[in-house]
Amino acid sequence: MAIQVGVTIDRSSPVPLYHQLAEQLSGAIASGQLQPGDPFENEIALAERLNLSRPTVRRAIQELVSQGLLLRQRGLGTTVANRKVHRRAELTSLYDDLKRAGGRPTTTVLSHELVRDEQVAAALDLPADAELLSIVRLRLSDDQPLAVLRNWLPPAYNDITRECLETEGMYAVLRDRGARPVVAHQTISARMPTAAERRHLRLKSSEPVLTMTRSAFDATGNPVEYGDHCYRAQDYSIEVMLDKR
Amino acid sequence: MAIQVGVTIDRSSPVPLYHQLAEQLSGAIASGQLQPGDPFENEIALAERLNLSRPTVRRAIQELVSQGLLLRQRGLGTTVANRKVHRRAELTSLYDDLKRAGGRPTTTVLSHELVRDEQVAAALDLPADAELLSIVRLRLSDDQPLAVLRNWLPPAYNDITRECLETEGMYAVLRDRGARPVVAHQTISARMPTAAERRHLRLKSSEPVLTMTRSAFDATGNPVEYGDHCYRAQDYSIEVMLDKR
DNA sequence: GTCAATACTTTGTTCTGACATTTTTACGTA
DNA sequence: TACGTAAAAATGTCAGAACAAAGTATTGAC
Numbered sequence: 001m002a003i004q005v006g007v008t009i010d011r012s013s014p015v016p017l018y019h020q021l022a023e024q025l026s027g028a029i030a031s032g033q034l035q036p037g038d039p040f041e042n043e044i045a046l047a048e049r050l051n052l053s054r055p056t057v058r059r060a061i062q063e064l065v066s067q068g069l070l071l072r073q074r075g076l077g078t079t080v081a082n083r084k085v086h087r088r089a090e091l092t093s094l095y096d097d098l099k100r101a102g103g104r105p106t107t108t109v110l111s112h113e114l115v116r117d118e119q120v121a122a123a124l125d126l127p128a129d130a131e132l133l134s135i136v137r138l139r140l141s142d143d144q145p146l147a148v149l150r151n152w153l154p155p156a157y158n159d160i161t162r163e164c165l166e167t168e169g170m171y172a173v174l175r176d177r178g179a180r181p182v183v184a185h186q187t188i189s190a191r192m193p194t195a196a197e198r199r200h201l202r203l204k205s206s207e208p209v210l211t212m213t214r215s216a217f218d219a220t221g222n223p224v225e226y227g228d229h230c231y232r233a234q235d236y237s238i239e240v241m242l243d244k245r
Numbered sequence: 246m247a248i249q250v251g252v253t254i255d256r257s258s259p260v261p262l263y264h265q266l267a268e269q270l271s272g273a274i275a276s277g278q279l280q281p282g283d284p285f286e287n288e289i290a291l292a293e294r295l296n297l298s299r300p301t302v303r304r305a306i307q308e309l310v311s312q313g314l315l316l317r318q319r320g321l322g323t324t325v326a327n328r329k330v331h332r333r334a335e336l337t338s339l340y341d342d343l344k345r346a347g348g349r350p351t352t353t354v355l356s357h358e359l360v361r362d363e364q365v366a367a368a369l370d371l372p373a374d375a376e377l378l379s380i381v382r383l384r385l386s387d388d389q390p391l392a393v394l395r396n397w398l399p400p401a402y403n404d405i406t407r408e409c410l411e412t413e414g415m416y417a418v419l420r421d422r423g424a425r426p427v428v429a430h431q432t433i434s435a436r437m438p439t440a441a442e443r444r445h446l447r448l449k450s451s452e453p454v455l456t457m458t459r460s461a462f463d464a465t466g467n468p469v470e471y472g473d474h475c476y477r478a479q480d481y482s483i484e485v486m487l488d489k490r
Numbered sequence: 491g492t493c494a495a496t497a498c499t500t501t502g503t504t505c506t507g508a509c510a511t512t513t514t515t516a517c518g519t520a
Numbered sequence: 521t522a523c524g525t526a527a528a529a530a531t532g533t534c535a536g537a538a539c540a541a542a543g544t545a546t547t548g549a550c
Contacts, residue, residue, distance in 0.1 A: 053506070074532060077529085078531080287501080318542085319502060321501085
């Protein structure tokens with residue numbers, strides 16, 4: 001009855017088995033091989049067919065459930081959720097977003113200096129007099145201005161150069177230096193742009209900007225970044241997936 | 246070294262052991278018994294002390310990690326996260342938010358009628374000619390207008406009355422009728438208000454609104470609600486917690 | 491005294507096995 | 521025929537064990 005998805009497991013790979021399985025099942029749903037509403041092969045049969053233990057298969061399925069791709073009901077079985085678009089809000093920068101979408105993003109660094117800022121320091125759990133690297137960038141896609149990005153980085157990153165930021169996304173630079181943001185706290189709102197922002201984003205006088213401020217931390221709780229971004233509201237929206245457990 | 250949190254497990258309770266444990270540990274963090282940065286008792290010791298198996302303890306800890314309360318690092322141990330505010334973005338309405346915050350929210354139903362709308366029907370996976378209950382409400386807090394809420398409900402809820410909505414939040418009404426939204430897809434953006442919205446929200450001509458459109462579904466994938474809300478941007482912001490796994 | 495290799499601690503992954511709970515289906519009896 | 525009970529099917533919970541991987545600390549050699 002249930003469709004048997006073709007899965008190949010590489011036991012010599014360093015990638016955990018449950019994750020290999022989750023990725024391939026997720027791919028089968030994304031590619032349309034599994035249609036919304038379809039019954040999903042039950043976990044015991046799947047485990048037997050792939051020579052995996054039940055906990056491993058369960059964990060893979062659980063991963064998809066928490067992404068909203070599958071729905072489980074005890075006694076009934078597992079079915080494919082009927083919403084195709086279930087992209088989870090991720091800790092990626094707009095740069096990555098655009099690159100994936102096929103645009104040609106470019107960045108202009110408007111300013112790049114060391115400053116002290118009490119409010120930002122507080123948001124990053126740093127002493128009020130910490131010297132922060134303040135970066136203001138203009139992000140364009142196909143020569144169309146999209147966003148003004150203001151960021152503050154903790155003292156450990158004070159030596160990041162202007163050139164780095166022009167060629168790579170800021171998150172890519174941080175990743176290369178071993179900073180891995182794991183938790184972030186975002187606040188989304190809207191306001192009218194300042195005169196400078198309006199000029200940079202080429203906005204008409206009645207057009208608002210969408211704002212997002214974010215504090216990001218790594219796994220050990222060390223601050224990675226504080227950001228205050230404003231986007232052209234008519235070109236950009238923020239998608240959030242919510243799931244209650 | 247690590248603080249031993251007092252935990253009592255009731256094995257005769259229908260509540261799963263891992264959940265009992267997670268709740269009590271979460272409480273210990275919320276109450277301040279465990280301070281941010283504190284080392285957390287390692288999972289093997291905790292399992293032994295409470296006479297639970299390691300998988301059970303692991304699952305409880307995993308629950309707290311995914312809530313952002315704990316941070317784990319292999320080889321190092323588990324520590325209490327140093328951000329206290331880790332409220333996950335939840336599927337609650339603004340009404341509930343305000344009630345918790347101690348405000349006095351009131352609702353005025355501006356319109357309440359049956360309509361057909363192709364776009365909304367598509368967003369809810371319903372046939373294009375489905376008859377939807379369209380509700381437009383004005384939300385106030387302490388007599389200050391906050392938001393214009395436009396909602397569409399599937400045919401099953403066509404009999405919800407005006408009075409219900411005036412007294413309870415819409416989500417509370419839906420809950421009472423057994424509708425339990427589990428997954429939602431939100432899009433957040435900003436724009437200038439329409440003339441009617443500006444009048445209702447008493448906005449000056451240069452003030453933008455923050456908009457949120459949302460499709461919500463229950464555990465079986467049935468549509469529960471489509472919402473198109475606009476908020477006074479200067480009074481409201483949306484908080485989102487992100488965590489990468 | 492410094493540096494590298496080793497041992498230890500802690501979390502991560504995987505397996506086998508068992509029983510509980512929920513829902514549907516089928517069967518048997520009144 | 522109708523209803524209730526029992527079996528089957530599926531997910532949920534829990535235990536115990538073993539090994540892997542990562543990070544720290546210790547120890548040993550030079």
